[in-house]
């Protein structure tokens with residue numbers, strides 16, 4: 001990390017999971033042991049990202065939080081990636097290869113967090129469809145410079161739960177996989193301070209396919225049983 005505050009880019013942060021992630025990351029600045037950070041939202045259009053940043057700050061204020069120590073800004077995905085120490089890829093799997101190609105030169109030595117789950121709707125249910133590399137996380141690792149550390153995390157949390165910063169204190173487990181132990185530790189600390197997730201070491205990146213595959217299972221179980229926003233707990 002190159003500054004006292006970690007600069008975190010959430011690419012595609014204007015979407016469902018990005019919105020909750022941004023609020024939870026920003027709130028870490030108010031915690032004694034949180035990871036002090038600046039959040040930059042990435043979008044295909046900078047104006048959309050800037051609007052999302054304004055809305056996120058308003059949401060925090062409306063929920064009663066003091067935002068004087070919180071910085072959330074918006075940029076194009078490419079600018080956001082350039083500025084960041086750590087990048088969260090909150091876009092759908094089909095969009096990942098072209099986005100990675102456009103930011104590749106700005107990824108050296110950085111951490112990329114992937115919550116990406118490659119899945120398709122097959123009739124009434126969702127099916128996991130991993131790429132030939134084995135998982136979305138491994139497909140990402142294959143497309144970034146060797147010095148980039150990919151960490152798979154946050155696959156099994158519902159966007160609505162992340163967004164509900166007032167009511168949702170329920171702790172689900174978040175399994176975190178990486179081949180880089182230092183990067184995994186950094187992401188586990190971020191996760192612990194999100195207020196609704198308990199990080200669990202899931203081993204190397206080759207385990208990410210098992211974790212990604214749990215997401216369509218959770219969605220299918222919710223749908224078939226009239227439940228909502230399920231997560232996992234291993235206790």
Ligand SMILES: NC(=O)c1ccc[n+]([C@@H]2O[C@H](COP(=O)([O-])OP(=O)(O)OC[C@H]3O[C@@H](n4cnc5c(N)ncnc54)[C@H](OP(=O)(O)O)[C@@H]3O)[C@@H](O)[C@H]2O)c1
Nearest residue numbers: 012014015016017043044090091092095116117155158159
């Ligand atoms: N939703 C969940 O509960 C959840 C839970 C766990 C994991 N995930 C994973 O998180 C990722 C994001 O899910 P999501 O539901 O947040 O997605 P989403 O809301 O459908 O999309 C996220 C963002 O992707 C950007 N986008 C759309 N088309 C694009 C394109 N052609 N190229 C580049 N960017 C594009 C859009 O941002 P701009 O228009 O601003 O560019 C959009 O706001 C997925 O991989 C999903 O598997 C989601």
